[in-house]
Amino acid sequence: MNKDFRKSTVYQIYPKSFYDTNKDGLGDLRGVIEKLDYIKELGVDYIWLTPFFVSPQNDNGYDVEDYYNIDPRYGTMADVEELIDEAGKRGMGLMFDMVFNHVSTNHEWFKKAMQGDSYYKDFFYFRKGKPDGSAPTNWVSKFGGSAWEYVEKFDEYYLHLFDVTQADLNWENENVRREVQNIVKFWMNKGVKGFRFDVINLISKAGFEDDTDGDGRKFYTDGPKIHQYLKELNSMSFGKDPQIVTVGEMSSTTMENCYQYAGRDTGELSMVFNFHHLKVDFMGNEKWVLVPADFQKLKDIIFDWQVKMGEHNAWNAVFWCNHDQPRVVSRFGDEGKNWKESAKMLATIVHCLRGTPYVYQGEEIGMTNTDFTDIHQFRDVESLNNYQILLDKGMSASDALRIIQVHSRDNGRTPMQWDNTKYAGFTSEDSEVKPWIGVNSNHTKINAEDQLKDKDSIFHYYRKLIAMRKYLDVIAYGDIEPLDEKNSSVFAYRRIYEGHEMIVVANFYGKDFEWKHTPSLEGFEKLLGNYDETEITAEGSMILKPYEAVVYYR
Ligand code: GLC
Numbered sequence: 190m191n192k193d194f195r196k197s198t199v200y201q202i203y204p205k206s207f208y209d210t211n212k213d214g215l216g217d218l219r220g221v222i223e224k225l226d227y228i229k230e231l232g233v234d235y236i237w238l239t240p241f242f243v244s245p246q247n248d249n250g251y252d253v254e255d256y257y258n259i260d261p262r263y264g265t266m267a268d269v270e271e272l273i274d275e276a277g278k279r280g281m282g283l284m285f286d287m288v289f290n291h292v293s294t295n296h297e298w299f300k301k302a303m304q305g306d307s308y309y310k311d312f313f314y315f316r317k318g319k320p321d322g323s324a325p326t327n328w329v330s331k332f333g334g335s336a337w338e339y340v341e342k343f344d345e346y347y348l349h350l351f352d353v354t355q356a357d358l359n360w361e362n363e364n365v366r367r368e369v370q371n372i373v374k375f376w377m378n379k380g381v382k383g384f385r386f387d388v389i390n391l392i393s394k395a396g397f398e399d400d401t402d403g404d405g406r407k408f409y410t411d412g413p414k415i416h417q418y419l420k421e422l423n424s425m426s427f428g429k430d431p432q433i434v435t436v437g438e439m440s441s442t443t444m445e446n447c448y449q450y451a452g453r454d455t456g457e458l459s460m461v462f463n464f465h466h467l468k469v470d471f472m473g474n475e476k477w478v479l480v481p482a483d484f485q486k487l488k489d490i491i492f493d494w495q496v497k498m499g500e501h502n503a504w505n506a507v508f509w510c511n512h513d514q515p516r517v518v519s520r521f522g523d524e525g526k527n528w529k530e531s532a533k534m535l536a537t538i539v540h541c542l543r544g545t546p547y548v549y550q551g552e553e554i555g556m557t558n559t560d561f562t563d564i565h566q567f568r569d570v571e572s573l574n575n576y577q578i579l580l581d582k583g584m585s586a587s588d589a590l591r592i593i594q595v596h597s598r599d600n601g602r603t604p605m606q607w608d609n610t611k612y613a614g615f616t617s618e619d620s621e622v623k624p625w626i627g628v629n630s631n632h633t634k635i636n637a638e639d640q641l642k643d644k645d646s647i648f649h650y651y652r653k654l655i656a657m658r659k660y661l662d663v664i665a666y667g668d669i670e671p672l673d674e675k676n677s678s679v680f681a682y683r684r685i686y687e688g689h690e691m692i693v694v695a696n697f698y699g700k701d702f703e704w705k706h707t708p709s710l711e712g713f714e715k716l717l718g719n720y721d722e723t724e725i726t727a728e729g730s731m732i733l734k735p736y737e738a739v740v741y742y743r
């Protein structure tokens with residue numbers, strides 16, 4: 190494993206959809222163990238697994254009931270230990286997903302709170318309603334509806350920023366903070382090499398007031414004590430081992446806060462995910478609408494974060510995909526004729542940036558959005574809630590379905606496409622139980638087995654990009670300079686480090702484009718591209734083919 194996280198790449202696994210070894214239709218930990226050689230072949234250093242702890246699975250494991258035990262649907266503690274061990278033998282470290290903003294209402298702490306135990310009631314935010322009996326504030330849950338749930342026997346409400354079965358933890362309470370530190374230490378002792386902290390910038394609440402011009406997020410996003418809490422968690426747990434890598438998932442965050450969260454010497458986290466670049470097909474913060482992606486905005490946001498985080502010695506996680514996002518090839522690329530070229534182009538942009546790249550299962554073979562045509566095929570609580578909200582607003586079922594098809598988190602959650610058999614090799618063809626969520630019918634064309642054999646595949650292109658970061662310091666450590674920022678077709682930038690330079694050029698669209706502002710390529714060699722030849726005219730402009738991407742180095 191590369192100990193320098195700036196040279197590393199992380200592979201994300203959503204175990205439920207990865208590989209099912211016992212034919213119950215659910216992916217499991219033994220499935221991850223069996224596929225370790227595949228992951229190793231890609232060349233990644235860390236494997237981030239989304240939660241597999243005991244959970245009622247209302248939010249697929251992000252509703253944790255017991256952080257010290259494994260949900261039997263995923264496997265056993267022995268499986269986890271074997272996985273850590275087997276990954277370690279192959280030079281890869283495990284990164285576990287810690288959900289500390291909330292717990293499942295099935296968690297012992299919440300159950301005791303509901304029995305009236307005041308010690309545990311103080312683990313949560315129980316509050317009286319307004320004088321008229323309505324909820325304490327008008328805050329909206331991230332999954333739709335009120336963020337407060339009424340409990341009759343206390344005549345109080347508890348806060349849940351996510352599903353009603355995900356109760357927010359009261360971080361003001363030092364007993365909560367100590368419990369959380371103990372969980373991190375427990376998993377460190379098992380040999381885990383990294384942690385991803387779920388919506389960690391929401392843990393400090395500024396106070397409970399109505400939000401007169403928003404959904405409430407300004408009262409709990411990057412809250413007043415957030416840096417104090419992260420520094421404490423760092424010094425009391427993972428910070429004791431300098432080899433541990435951490436990434437914080439930062440919801441609606443500001444860059445100024447991220448300088449602190451992910452600064453080189455701030456004593457908080459190694460790096461941060463932010464999502465501003467993945468809202469360019471939203472209307473403001475409103476996701477459940479159909480809006481074409483704004484390419485200029487996408488570039489402006491990515492470049493702004495790249496340059497300023499660099500100036501502040503802070504580190505980004507760079508990515509297009511995860512288990513909460515639609516598939517990038519469907520979103521910003523082309524599922525059709527230029528599927529392969531566009532998937533490679535998008536990979537090139539992210540993997541040459543300054544930051545640690547994350548590859549989400551199936552991205553490396555160009556998996557696309559679902560082909561679901563009926564709302565009953567969707568599983569995600571957020572999608573189902575918002576479908577109903579759209580209908581309640583008077584939208585037709587077909588219009589609402591179209592929005593869900595485009596934005597649903599289930600787009601990233603259909604089973605990994607291993608081969609062209611009935612269930613894409615995710616579960617055995619003779620399984621009595623179908624996969625928990627439908628397999629995309631395009632697995633006959635898009636699958637890992639075919640791509641491993643084809644040297645020109647998307648998989649092998651990712652492999653090259655991941656390897657390049659290891660041997661070229663300019664990718665890992667260089668500064669970044671955007672090129673021709675306002676160009677409406679081209680995404681281009683330069684990386685610079687100790688006399689070495691790299692130029693990355695990408696045509697973001699499916700039409701030929703003559704790029705006249707080509708930088709001087711004198712002395713550069715072509716390192717990688719998704720076409721054999723890149724055409725340069727006598728005047729020095731580049732004729733970029735559909736979704737062409739090319740990387741030069743000197
Ligand atoms: C994060 C997770 C998402 C989950 C939410 C609540 O955003 O990535 O899957 O639903 O937090 O835990």
Ligand code: CA
Binds near residue numbers: 209212215262
């Ligand atoms: Ca299984």
